[in-house]
Amino acid sequence: MRTARRPIVLALPGLLLAALVVVLVVVGVSPDSSPSLTVRQLNAYQAAITPALRDGGATVQEGMKPAISDLVAQHIVPPQEMIREARGWVASLQENRKTVAAVRAPAALKQAQELFLTALDHYIEAARDFGNAAGDASTRQQWLQKVYAAGTAGDETYDQASAILQKWRHTLGLPSSPDFPGGG
Numbered sequence: 001m002r003t004a005r006r007p008i009v010l011a012l013p014g015l016l017l018a019a020l021v022v023v024l025v026v027v028g029v030s031p032d033s034s035p036s037l038t039v040r041q042l043n044a045y046q047a048a049i050t051p052a053l054r055d056g057g058a059t060v061q062e063g064m065k066p067a068i069s070d071l072v073a074q075h076i077v078p079p080q081e082m083i084r085e086a087r088g089w090v091a092s093l094q095e096n097r098k099t100v101a102a103v104r105a106p107a108a109l110k111q112a113q114e115l116f117l118t119a120l121d122h123y124i125e126a127a128r129d130f131g132n133a134a135g136d137a138s139t140r141q142q143w144l145q146k147v148y149a150a151g152t153a154g155d156e157t158y159d160q161a162s163a164i165l166q167k168w169r170h171t172l173g174l175p176s177s178p179d180f181p182g183g184g
Helices: 002-027 039-074 079-102 107-135 136-171
Strands: none
Touching: 039 079, 039 107, 039 136, 079 107, 079 136
């Protein structure tokens, strides 16, 4: 009798483990599964962050990039005016960042949220560095190198965040969004 019970006792931990795995799969919790996301959640998140990101993008594309060209080659705008503009860009980008940070991202989009915030941090850094470049001609080239590095890091990080959103759009059967360029 004792030998007949032994295989059952030995098999019991394996059966319990198998039952636990089945329960976890049925409930939707598995170690390698990513969080789920619905079209409604994705659209709500995008609608909440897009205005601030669009405004931040306009600051970078229509304000900072042309001003760099002016500072380096054209010299149309006086340096003191550029310093004032840079302060305005910093304030605007900080407000954009605050708005994006206040949006509650679904679990599946937490990484994208962090990347968008990091991109905005890079752009804020670039705007501050631009103000320094405009203010001190003797160290202008060193500051401009920092501006370029921070701006490039911002662009690359923004593209990574956009790629996450675009991936989810495609996973959910939606077309790519023009609001998140660089992400595929």
